[in-house]
Amino acid sequence: MTASGEHIKALVRNHAAGDDAAFYAVALQVAAKAARQGHGTLANELKRVIEGARSQPVASKVTAIARPRGDLADLVTAAFPNVSLRDLVGPPQLKDAIARVLHEQRQRQALSEHGFAPAHRLLLEGPPGTGKTMTAAVIAHELALPLLTIRLDSLLSKYLGETASKLRAVFDAAASQRAVYLFDEFDALGGHRSGNDVGEARRILNSFLIFLEQANAESIVVAATNHRSILDHALFRRFDVAIRYELPDGAQASEVMKTRLGPMGRGIRWAAVQAQASGLSHAELVKAAETAAKQAILRGEKQVTVADLTEALQERRAAGSE
Template sequence: MAGNGRHVAAMVRSHAAGDDANFYSVALQVAAREAKAGHHVLANDIKKAVDASREQKTVREITMLAQPRGELADLVQATYPDVRLRELVAPTDLVSQIKRVLAEQRQRSNLLEHGFTPAHRLLLEGPPGTGKTMTAAVLATELAVPMFTVRLDSLLSKFMGETASKLRLVFDAVAGRRGVYLFDEFDALGADRSGNDVGEARRILNSFLMFLEETSSESLVCAATNHRSILDRALFRRFDAVLTYSLPDARQATIVMKARLGTLARNTSMAGLGQYTSGLSHAELVKAAESAAKAVLMRGEKQVDRDDLIIALSSRRQASFD
């Protein structure tokens, strides 16, 4: 008993001092003592608790390290997403492109050693709500790096006149901190500025192109746009790959809704719903599924039926096309 008391006292002191390493060490000593006493279940529980705590602490530390500081904190938002590639509902060719980018990043040392640069500058284009931001999150998750989101619309309006210098700060971070950097609503910066070559907008775009050209392959730069047609043509040759997104077909729409509904749609037939899902994005389908689910749960039921989905989808279509 005296031995256990000393261990408890040591753990309390370690916790108070913020000495996690010593805290875990003492906890493992307790586990070893219990194992010797024949209390194997308790010893195993202690070891599992230590391992789980260490893993959680590592994730917290990584997330904290990812948070931008100083001027950069006003320009980008850092997150540490947990979205796997298998969760992205997209055409086979698009998924193959993403897999290729991931494979090249994982083999970047090998490619660089032979004089080849892995793909790291991506243009994501397509209608709103079709998976562009989710793709950036997938890349960050699969590569176990932070995701940094740059909102160019606010950057341009808040720092107009000094945007080029602020962009340099962002690209300095790209070079110094491995991650996935998402330039959201990219058309705010990349729209064709024909006839405005001497203006501030042209200088900003030229600065972006120069910074993009110089980026290290350690990080991925993703530019997302809903309006490819208005982008300056000079942009396209600066990206290693252009990933094109589209509205889901009937099969993909079913997968999206089933994934969001989970067990609520276990026995629900979704055949022939194409006329109701047509024209809706992935994000709108998720919203429709959520609406149907909430209606069912508030009725005290646990099964979404076909009529629930038709009502929710029709409402989304009306809102989208009005």
């Protein structure tokens, strides 16, 4: 037999944990063992299958939940992000927190065997445009899962009076289909119950707290908010991890723009633009870099100048102050 018992157990564990990289690594070990045993044809076939599976788009691997129907059709939008953890710019402690969540999810079966659940309820809070939504996309991509965004505006306006039942439909989907479920602008749902005179709104939040408490650890529920101060305090203890986002410092701002500009940013003296970047969010910095790049392209040039970037940053700052 080409695959040893240890190989087979490792394949099963990695498949169950959703760790594709480890799964393929073990599969390649099986192929290498086959080659050493003189089974060259089998080894080559295994390698072709592995490479083919690796190159298969994530979108083709997910099930019909990516096309929400029924109760979810008007509430959920699906995406298959292609952004990795290394693309996220932020302080080391933020990236470490996300890496820990990913590691626990990839090893969720091992944790379950000892009576523990992986971190699967995340609260992301901080100013707009600082990477909260991108973090949900990173988690989805790294775990090869679809990202399902719940449209809270529809939930709270179109379905007022039956919101709790719609929330239940979302959490039922989370229990049956492994995915990342993002509740963006969560403060619309999670405001202080004591400050809300509408009984229906209080019932909605109470329902969410119950559903969140009972949420299946197979899926990841992410709530993103710009306004921590208005969130009901009962929410915080229901989340496994709370991550705080801040506006980027000078070095991070330069990294955000450098990443977006790519080769067009070569030659930029980043220290010369950091002062203009101060106080802008990640999203605003990306927009400024794009504006500068388009200006250079329209002039027929292949590189952005400091003047291009400075002007674009000043425009973003002026737009934000209006």
